[in-house]
Amino acid sequence: MSGAPPLLAVDHLEVVFDTRHGPLRALDHVSLEISAGEILGVVGESGAGKSLTGTAIIGLLDPPGRIAGGEIRLNGQRIDNLPPEAMRKLRGKRIGAIFQDPLTSLHPMLTIGEQLIETIRTHLPLDAAAARARAIDLLTEVGIPAPEVRIDHHPHQFSGGMRQRVVIALALAGEPDLIVADEPTTALDVSIQAQITTLLKRICRERGAAVMLVTHDMGVIAETADRVAVMYAGRIIETGPVEAVTRAPRHPYTRGLMASIPSMRVREASLHQIDGAMPRLTAIPPGCAFNPRCLGASARCRVEKPMLEALPHAVACWHPVAGGPHG
Amino acid sequence: MLAFLVKRLLNAVGVMLAVAFLAFMIFRFVGDPVELMLNEQASQAQRDELRMRLGLDRSFFVQFGTFVFNAMRGDFGISYRNQQEVFTLIVERFPATFELVLVATFLSLAIGIPLGVYSAIRRESLGAQAIQFISVLGVSLPSFALGILFILLFSVTLQWLPAFGRGETVALGWWTTGLLTPSGRLALILPGLTLSLFQITLVMRLVRAEMLETMRTEFIRFARARGLPDGSIHFRHALRNCLMPVITVTGLQIGNLIAFALVTETVFQWPGMGLLFVQAVTFVDIPVMAAYLIIVSFIFVTLNTLVDLTYALVDPRLRQDALAGGAHGR
Numbered sequence: 001m002s003g004a005p006p007l008l009a010v011d012h013l014e015v016v017f018d019t020r021h022g023p024l025r026a027l028d029h030v031s032l033e034i035s036a037g038e039i040l041g042v043v044g045e046s047g048a049g050k051s052l053t054g055t056a057i058i059g060l061l062d063p064p065g066r067i068a069g070g071e072i073r074l075n076g077q078r079i080d081n082l083p084p085e086a087m088r089k090l091r092g093k094r095i096g097a098i099f100q101d102p103l104t105s106l107h108p109m110l111t112i113g114e115q116l117i118e119t120i121r122t123h124l125p126l127d128a129a130a131a132r133a134r135a136i137d138l139l140t141e142v143g144i145p146a147p148e149v150r151i152d153h154h155p156h157q158f159s160g161g162m163r164q165r166v167v168i169a170l171a172l173a174g175e176p177d178l179i180v181a182d183e184p185t186t187a188l189d190v191s192i193q194a195q196i197t198t199l200l201k202r203i204c205r206e207r208g209a210a211v212m213l214v215t216h217d218m219g220v221i222a223e224t225a226d227r228v229a230v231m232y233a234g235r236i237i238e239t240g241p242v243e244a245v246t247r248a249p250r251h252p253y254t255r256g257l258m259a260s261i262p263s264m265r266v267r268e269a270s271l272h273q274i275d276g277a278m279p280r281l282t283a284i285p286p287g288c289a290f291n292p293r294c295l296g297a298s299a300r301c302r303v304e305k306p307m308l309e310a311l312p313h314a315v316a317c318w319h320p321v322a323g324g325p326h327g
Numbered sequence: 328m329l330a331f332l333v334k335r336l337l338n339a340v341g342v343m344l345a346v347a348f349l350a351f352m353i354f355r356f357v358g359d360p361v362e363l364m365l366n367e368q369a370s371q372a373q374r375d376e377l378r379m380r381l382g383l384d385r386s387f388f389v390q391f392g393t394f395v396f397n398a399m400r401g402d403f404g405i406s407y408r409n410q411q412e413v414f415t416l417i418v419e420r421f422p423a424t425f426e427l428v429l430v431a432t433f434l435s436l437a438i439g440i441p442l443g444v445y446s447a448i449r450r451e452s453l454g455a456q457a458i459q460f461i462s463v464l465g466v467s468l469p470s471f472a473l474g475i476l477f478i479l480l481f482s483v484t485l486q487w488l489p490a491f492g493r494g495e496t497v498a499l500g501w502w503t504t505g506l507l508t509p510s511g512r513l514a515l516i517l518p519g520l521t522l523s524l525f526q527i528t529l530v531m532r533l534v535r536a537e538m539l540e541t542m543r544t545e546f547i548r549f550a551r552a553r554g555l556p557d558g559s560i561h562f563r564h565a566l567r568n569c570l571m572p573v574i575t576v577t578g579l580q581i582g583n584l585i586a587f588a589l590v591t592e593t594v595f596q597w598p599g600m601g602l603l604f605v606q607a608v609t610f611v612d613i614p615v616m617a618a619y620l621i622i623v624s625f626i627f628v629t630l631n632t633l634v635d636l637t638y639a640l641v642d643p644r645l646r647q648d649a650l651a652g653g654a655h656g657r
Contacts, residue, residue, distance in 0.1 A: 058552055092554030099552070104545035107564055118563075119553045170553060 005076060006033035007210040008057070008178050013070035013080075015049075015056055017281075018063075024281045026052055028234045029070070031308070034210040036177065039201065041225030041242065042214045043257070045278050048231040050214045054180040056080070057212070058097050059087040074178065093123040096171030096209075100183040102163035106155040112139075112166050113151035116173060123174035138169040142199060161192035168199065172207075179203070182214045197224045218261055222246050230254050233279055233289035240313030250313070250320040252294050288318065335635050339628045344395070346624040350617040351394050357613055364407075403618035408610045413618045417600055421622075422503050423493055424592070424599030428584045430519035432577060435526035440566075440573070442527075443534025447542070448561055458531070465528035470587065474521040474594035481517060489514050491596040518595040522588060526580055533576055537569035544568075571638065578634030582627035 015027035027049050034040045042050045055061055057072055059079070072080040074094060079087065091097070099105040107115055116135035120126060126134065132151070139147035142165040155163055164184065171179055181200060185193040201224055204211045213225055221228050222242060229239040230251065238251040249255040256274035276293035279285060288306050291297040296319050308316040361377050378384050382393060397403070403413040446455035482490035494510030496503040505511025541547060542565055550564050589601030596602070600619060607615035 060548065060551060088551075088554050088556070090554065091552055097549070097552035099545060099549055101545060105549040107546045107550070107568070109567055110564075118555065118559065122553070122555055122559075167549070170549070173553065 007036045007075060008032075008034045008212070009071075009073045009076075010053070010057065011071045011073070013053070013056060013072060014068045015052055015061065015065060016068040017065050021282075023068070025068075025284075026065070026234050026281055027056065030231075030234070030236055031070075032229050032236065032239065034178070034212055036210050037204060037208045038227065039204050039211040039213055039225045041221035041228040042212060042231060043216065043218055043221050043228060044231035045216060047278060047281075049234040050216075050231050051182050053231070054097075054182050054212060054214050057178075058091055058095050058180055060091075089123075092119060092171075092176070093174040094176050094178065096174065096176035096179045098164075098167055098171045098179065098181040098184045101187040102160055102167050103187065105167055106163060106170075108155055111152050111154055112158075112169075116151070116166075116170060119170055119173040135169075135173075138172055139166070141172070141203075142166070142169045143195075144169070160188055161195060164188060164192075164196055165199065168196075168203070172203065175207075177209055179209055179211045180214070181211060183216070184213070185220055186215065186217070193220065194223075200224060218246070218257055230257070233284055234281070235289065235316065236308055237290070237317065238315045239308070240311075244313045250315040251290075251317045252296055252319075252321060253290050254315075255321055288316075332636070335632050339632050342628050343621075343625060346621060347395050347398060348391065350398075350620045351391050353617050353620075354613055357611065398618075398621055403621070404614040406607075406612055406615050408607070408612045408615075413614045416603065416615065417618055417622055418501065419503075420598060420600045420603045423505075423597060424585060424588050424601060426505060426515065427518055427522060427588055427591070427597060427599060428581060430515050431523035431526060431584055432581055434519055434523040435530050435580075436573075436577065438523075439527045439530025440534050443531040444538055444561060444566060446531070447535045447538030450539070462528040462531055465524050468524070470521050470525065471590050471594050473524060474518070474591060477517050477521055478594075488517050490517075493598055518591050518597055521594070522584060522591045526584065529576065529580070530573060533572060534566075534569055537572055538565055541565045541568045574637055575634055578630050578637070581630050582623075585623055585626055 010030060010032045013027055013030045014025060016023045016025050018024075030049070030053055032040065032042075032053075042053060044050045052061075052065075055065075056067060059082070061067065067080050070080070071078055074090075079090060082090065106112065113132065113135055116138065117128065117131045120131040120134055121128075124131070124134075136147045136151055139151060144150050144162060144165055150158075155166070158166060164187075168184075171181075179200075184200065185196050188196060197220055200211060200213070203209060213221070215221060225242050227240065228242050228245050229236045230245070230253065231237065232253055238245060238249065238254045245254060246258060249258050253274070256272070259272040260274065262271055274293055279289060279292070285292055285302070287300070287302045287304055288294070288297070291301040294301065298319065300318050304318070306316045306318050308314050361374055361381070361383065365374060365377060375384075382390060385393075401414045403417075405411065406413050406416055409416075442458055446458045449455050478490045481488045489510070492514060493505045494512075494514035495508040496505045496511055497507045505515060538561075547560060547565055550560050555564070585600075588597075588599060589604060591597065592599045592601040593605055600623070603615065604619045606612075607619070
C-alpha cells in the first residue's frame with residue numbers, strides 16, 4: 001500500500017440486525033481501506049456480508065439493520081454518523097453506486113436522459129442544456145454509441161450490457177471519488193462481463209476513482225482488482241494484493257475458493273468443493289467461524305477467534321497455510 | 328399499435344351487441360307492448376294494425392336488427408309515460424349526471440392520491456394510522472346513508488349547502504352546466520362528496536399499496552443511491568410507477584360512478600339519468616329503461632377502451648414505434 005492516506009477507510013465496522021430474538025451481528029469488525037485509483041475486490045459466498053458492507057458505506061442500510069460500531073471515513077471525514085440529509089447529498093456526489101441487475105435498477109418509464117439529467121442537476125449547479133451536454137459526454141465515456149440519439153430512449157430499448165453502461169454513467173453523474181459496485185457483472189452474459197470490467201478499470205484509471213468491487217466471482221476479481229478482501233460469515237478473513245492472494249492463499253477457506261475455480265490447463269474429473277455450508281447468522285460457531293469446515297482446525301480454533309493481522313497480505317487464521325502456489 | 332387498436336374496437340362492438348340483445352329482450356319479456364299501448368276495448372283489427380305498424384309481426388332477427396340499427400342512430404322509440412323521444416329525454420339528463428361524476432372523480436384523485444402517498448411514506452405515523460381507520464368507514468358506509476347524514480348536517484343543521492337539486496344552470500348549446508353559477512357549484516358539493524367517498528378510499532388504498540410495493544424496487548434503491556431528494560423519489564419516480572393501476576381503476580370506476588349515481592341522484596333529487604331511470608322503473612317505461620341500459624353500457628365500454636389506449640401513452644414499453652437504435656452487447 002502506498003503512503004497516501006486512503007480515500008475510504010472502514011474501521012472495525014459492525015452491523016447489527018435487530019430481530020425479535022435479539023440483535024444479530026451481520027458484520028463483525030470489518031476493516032478495509034481503498035486508495036484513489038485502486039480497485040478493491042470484496043469476495044465471498046452469498047450471505048458473507050460483502051453487499052452489506054457496500055450498503056453500509058453508501059448509507060442505505062434499512063431498518064432493522066443498523067451500524068452498531070466502528071467508523072467509516074471518506075477522505076478522513078467520518079460519514080457513518082452523518083444526519084440523513086447530509087448523507088443524501090454525499091450519495092451520488094462523492095460515492096457512486098452500481099447495482100447488480102441493470103434490468104431493474106433503471107426507472108422503466110423515464111428516458112435515460114431524464115434520469116441522467118436529474119442526477120446531474122441534483123449534484124452539480126448546471127442548467128438543463130449544460131446538464132444534457134454532460135449527460136451525452138457521460139454516455140460517450142461509458143461507450144454508448146450515438147449518445148445524442150440514445151439519450152432520449154427508454155431503458156427497455158437497450159440491451160442488458162448497454163443498460164449496465166447506462167447505470168455506470170448514472171453512478172458517475174456527480175463525479176464521485178468512490179464507486180461501490182455491487183455484483184456489477186453477475187446478471188450479464190459472460191461475453192459482456194469482460195466489457196463491463198474493462199470499462200470499470202478504465203474509469204478507475206482515467207478518473208483516479210476508488211472502486212469497491214463486490215462479487216462472488218473470483219475470476220472477475222483476479223482480472224479486475226488490485227487488492228482483494230475475502231469475507232466469511234461477516235468477517236474479513238484474508239486480504240492482500242490480488243497476485244499474492246490468488247497465487248498463495250493463506251487461509252484454508254481462500255485456498256478452497258481458489259481450488260474450486262475451473263482451470264483451463266488442468267483437466268479434472270470434478271471440481272474441488274469446500275464441504276459444508278457457511279453458518280447462518282443465528283448459529284455462528286465460537287472461535288473461528290470456519291472451524292467446522294476446516295480440515296486443519298485445532299482445539300484453539302474452536303475457542304479463540306483469530307484476528308486479522310496488520311500485514312499487506314493479512315490473514316485471520318491460527319494455522320495459516322505456508323506460502324507456495326496451490327495445486 | 329394498429330392491431331391493438333382494431334382488436335380493442337372489435338371487442339367493444341361485441342360487448343355492445345350483447346348488451347343490445349339484453350335490452351331488446353326486456354321488451355319481449357316484460358309484456359306485449361300492444362296490450363300496454365291500446366285500451367281493453369280495442370278490436371282485433373286495431374291490434375293487428377298496431378302490431379304491423381310497430382313491426383312486431385316480423386321475425387325475431389329482423390326485429391332485433393331493426394332495434395340495433397335504430398339504436399345506432401339514437402332512436403330508442405317514444406317514452407310510454409310522457410310521449411317524448413327517449414333519446415332526447417336521456418340526452419337532456421346526461422349533463423347533470425356527467426358533471427356529478429366528473430366532480431366525484433376529480434375529488435377522488437385530488438384527495439385520494441395525496442392521502443395514499445402520505446400513508447405509504449409515513450406508514451408509522453399517527454396521521455397515516457388515522458387515515459387507514461377512516462378509510463374503513465368510507466368503504467363500509469353505504470352512500471345513501473352518508474348522503475342523508477350530509478343533508479342533515481350541512482343543509483338542515485348548519486344550512487350551508489342546498490339539500491337537493493342542481494341550483495341554477497347555464498345552457499351551452501344542448502349542454503346545461505351548473506359549474507358556471509355559484510348556486511350550481513354549491514349544489515354539486517354534497518352529492519359530489521357523497522358519490523366520491525367510496526372512490527376516494529379506493530384510490531387511497533390503491534396508491535398506498537402500489538407505493539409500498541414500488542418503494543421496495545431496485546430502481547428506487549438506485550435512485551436513493553444517487554442521492555436524489557426524497558420529494559423527487561416519492562413523486563417523480565415512485566408515484567409515476569403507481570399511476571397505471573390508478574388510471575385503470577379510475578377509468579373503470581367512472582362507469583361504476585354513472586351507475587351508482589342512481590342512488591346519490593335519488594337521495595339529492597338530482598335531475599340526472601339515474602333519477603330518470605328510477606322514475607321509469609316505477610312507471611314500467613320500458614323504452615327508457617332499455618335506452619338507459621344501452622347508453623350507460625356504451626359509456627362503460629367506451630371508457631374501458633380509452634383506458635386501454637391510455638396505457639400506451641403512460642407506459643413507453645407498450646409503444647413500439649420508437650424502437651430504433653438496435654441492440655448492442657447482448
